[in-house]
Amino acid sequence: QSALTQPASVSGSPGQSITISCTGTSSDVGSSNLVSWYQQHPGKAPKLMIYEGSKWPSGVSNRFSGSKSGNTASLTISGLQTEDEADYYCCSNAPSNTFVFGTGTKVTVL
Amino acid sequence: EVQLVESGGGLVKPGGSLRLSCAASGFTFSDVWMSWVRQPPGKGLQWIGRIKTKFVGGTPDYAAPVKGRFTISRDDSKNTLYLQMNSLKTEDTAVYYCATDFGESSFGSWGQGIRVTVSS
Numbered sequence: 001q002s003a004l005t006q007p008a009s010v011s012g013s014p015g016q017s018i019t020i021s022c023t024g025t026s027s028d029v030g031s032s033n034l035v036s037w038y039q040q041h042p043g044k045a046p047k048l049m050i051y052e053g054s055k056w057p058s059g060v061s062n063r064f065s066g067s068k069s070g071n072t073a074s075l076t077i078s079g080l081q082t083e084d085e086a087d088y089y090c091c092s093n094a095p096s097n098t099f100v101f102g103t104g105t106k107v108t109v110l
Numbered sequence: 111e112v113q114l115v116e117s118g119g120g121l122v123k124p125g126g127s128l129r130l131s132c133a134a135s136g137f138t139f140s141d142v143w144m145s146w147v148r149q150p151p152g153k154g155l156q157w158i159g160r161i162k163t164k165f166v167g168g169t170p171d172y173a174a175p176v177k178g179r180f181t182i183s184r185d186d187s188k189n190t191l192y193l194q195m196n197s198l199k200t201e202d203t204a205v206y207y208c209a210t211d212f213g214e215s216s217f218g219s220w221g222q223g224i225r226v227t228v229s230s
Contacts, residue, residue: 001174003154034215038155045207045223046147046155051216089155093215097171099157101147 001094004029004102011108012080020105022073022090028100029092030071037066037075040087049088050075077107085109112136114208114221121227126198132191132208132221140164140186143211146193148204149223156204158182160211161191176202198228 005023012018022029022037029035033053038046048057050066053073063078073092077084090102118130132144145160159172161182170182181194191208205223212218 032215034213036216038217040155045220046217047220048212048216048218051213051218055213057212057218091155091157091216098173099145099160099215101155101157104154 001028001098001100004090004092004100006088006090006102006105008103009106009108011110012077013110014080014082016080017076017078018080018107020075020077020088020090020107022075022092022102024071024073024092024100026071028094029068029073029090032092033068034093035066035068035073036091037064038089038091039084040089042086046089080109082109112210112219114210114219116206116208116221116224119206119224119226121229122198123230124198124200124228126228127194127196128198128226129195130193130206130208130224130226132193134189134191134208134210137210139184139189144182144184144191145209145211145217146182146191146206147209147217147220148202148206148226150201150204158193158206195226198226200228202226203228 037050040046054066094100113135146158161170179197183192208221209217210219
């Protein structure tokens with residue numbers, strides 16, 4: 001099972017919106033409404049930001065939103081803030097009751 | 111407050127074994143499916159496997175790279191998750207996280223991670 005493909009880096013200025021893509025195949029992202037997204041600051045554990053495609057866990061800002069079209073899921077961060085600077089990973093369920101993560105995207109706030 | 115604390119990491123030679131533990135508190139451990147995720151140095155997250163609750167059979171699922179070498183188990187009486195790693199390879203070097211399953215297909219709470227280094 002190959003990792004889902006994400007852009008290596010995305011950047012934006014404070015207040016702007018950015019979108020991170022996550023491309024898989026018809027066997028994972030394309031057949032799943034269960035894509036999740038994680039934020040990871042350096043040296044820290046990942047934090048769940050979006051689950052089941054577009055839902056927010058308690059305590060997560062609604063500036064983060066998730067969507068999907070075909071084999072590609074997307075995470076949009078609106079009103080970019082300095083604390084949003086981190087690595088972001090998508091994750092999808094995959095065949096045989098497994099999961100696959102994305103390659104990861106480094107978000108830089110200019 | 112949910113707390114997950116991993117232990118048991120360290121340096122091990124290729125071909126060796128190691129057992130990681132994840133002590134859970136702040137929630138009803140026996141009701142929650144649990145997963146292990148790892149992160150090689152400077153690289154992305156990799157799902158290793160997960161174990162269901164005893165209520166639905168307590169069976170584990172594994173990622174292909176570790177199937178047959180790693181074993182996930184749980185002791186609900188001790189609120190502890192385990193990862194037995196055998197036939198370790200240099201590419202198993204990583205920070206290992208335990209995590210609670212959340213919803214149908216995500217990982218809600220994570221431990222702080224424990225480092226495992228496989229090197230001669």
